[in-house]
Amino acid sequence: MSDQPILTVTELGVRYGRLQALDGVNLSVAPGERLALLGHNGAGKSTLFKTILAFLPPATGQVTVAGHPPGTDAARTAVNYLPETVAFPGTVTGAEVLRYFSGLRRAPFSAISGLLDRVGLAEAAQRPVGGYSKGMRQRLGLAQALIGTPRLLLLDEPTSGLDPISRRDFYAVIAEAAGRGCSVLLSSHGLEEIEHRTERIAILSRGRLVADGTLDDLARRAALPTTIRVTAHAGQASRLQAQIGGTRFNGCRLDLSCQAEQALPLVARLAGLPEMVRDVDLHRPGLSDLYRHYSDLTAGEIRP
Numbered sequence: 001m002s003d004q005p006i007l008t009v010t011e012l013g014v015r016y017g018r019l020q021a022l023d024g025v026n027l028s029v030a031p032g033e034r035l036a037l038l039g040h041n042g043a044g045k046s047t048l049f050k051t052i053l054a055f056l057p058p059a060t061g062q063v064t065v066a067g068h069p070p071g072t073d074a075a076r077t078a079v080n081y082l083p084e085t086v087a088f089p090g091t092v093t094g095a096e097v098l099r100y101f102s103g104l105r106r107a108p109f110s111a112i113s114g115l116l117d118r119v120g121l122a123e124a125a126q127r128p129v130g131g132y133s134k135g136m137r138q139r140l141g142l143a144q145a146l147i148g149t150p151r152l153l154l155l156d157e158p159t160s161g162l163d164p165i166s167r168r169d170f171y172a173v174i175a176e177a178a179g180r181g182c183s184v185l186l187s188s189h190g191l192e193e194i195e196h197r198t199e200r201i202a203i204l205s206r207g208r209l210v211a212d213g214t215l216d217d218l219a220r221r222a223a224l225p226t227t228i229r230v231t232a233h234a235g236q237a238s239r240l241q242a243q244i245g246g247t248r249f250n251g252c253r254l255d256l257s258c259q260a261e262q263a264l265p266l267v268a269r270l271a272g273l274p275e276m277v278r279d280v281d282l283h284r285p286g287l288s289d290l291y292r293h294y295s296d297l298t299a300g301e302i303r304p
């Protein structure tokens with residue numbers, strides 16, 4: 001497998017008339033890598049997808065897919081796309097949809113039944129898509145996106161509207177594709193679901209890339225405090241606060257805030273005060289804390 005990035009985005013700027021929807025975006029995705037693209041509504045996620053797919057031209061900068069400009073045959077062959085809301089004609093069956101897209105992509109029809117099976121639609125394959133639930137349509141969309149073994153999958157909020165089991169299955173199929181070397185660029189507002197299902201996270205804010213790295217990278221750079229929630233025995237909270245400080249909440253709870261490396265020594269100190277401390281809960285910053293932190297930054301404030 002080549003180590004060359006499957007997707008490179010360099011100083012990309014995209015405009016809708018006077019609106020600068022993307023500004024100076026740099027990003028690359030390696031083979032087999034799953035990258036989550038996060039950002040508030042209107043941050044520019046769909047615009048980035050549309051530019052990679054050649055639906056929109058860059059105003060500045062450039063994009064390459066498998067080393068080729070978007071829209072060229074080589075780039076089109078390499079990338080498949082699943083929009084947030086998939087629409088298929090209601091009268092055709094699931095199997096017919098996949099035959100149609102297989103024909104378009106010159107992919108073998110022999111792969112269709114395996115794909116339908118993998119997304120849990122084997123039994124519904126001969127039923128008209130008009131009778132499919134939203135989750136079934138989305139799974140058919142995923143099967144469609146996997147036709148022709150693409151090297152890059154663009155998934156625009158692919159799990160919105162899916163129930164938790166369907167989401168889990170959806171990510172399992174995506175992980176399998178990544179395991180075969182397919183790169184995945186996935187936008188989502190579901191921070192919890194992507195936290196452990198992607199290798200890297202990129203955050204767009206008002207058209208600018210404000211973070212790009214692994215969860216650990218982003219946490220280290222943000223240096224957000226760890227919170228230690230201490231529950232005191234009845235009547236001991238004031239005495240405990242006098243010793244260790246912290247902010248008091250309802251009767252018996254104290255919150256202590258510290259840097260990550262200070263957390264364990266502090267917990268050890270609390271363990272030495274069993275007459276006052278009933279329980280300790282360590283809260284390290286998660287993706288939602290990091291997302292809030294980076295979304296409030298502007299691109300000029302990114303630390304290397």
Ligand SMILES: Nc1ncnc2c1ncn2[C@@H]1O[C@H](COP(=O)(O)OP(=O)(O)OP(=O)(O)O)[C@@H](O)[C@H]1O
Pocket residue numbers: 016019021039040041042043044045046047048
């Ligand atoms: N066709 C268009 N014409 C004019 N402005 C547009 C068009 N499409 C998007 N925009 C604007 O470009 C900016 C980026 O929109 P985009 O759809 O890329 O955001 P997004 O991050 O995908 O948002 P969401 O999470 O809501 O899907 C927004 O300010 C949006 O209003």
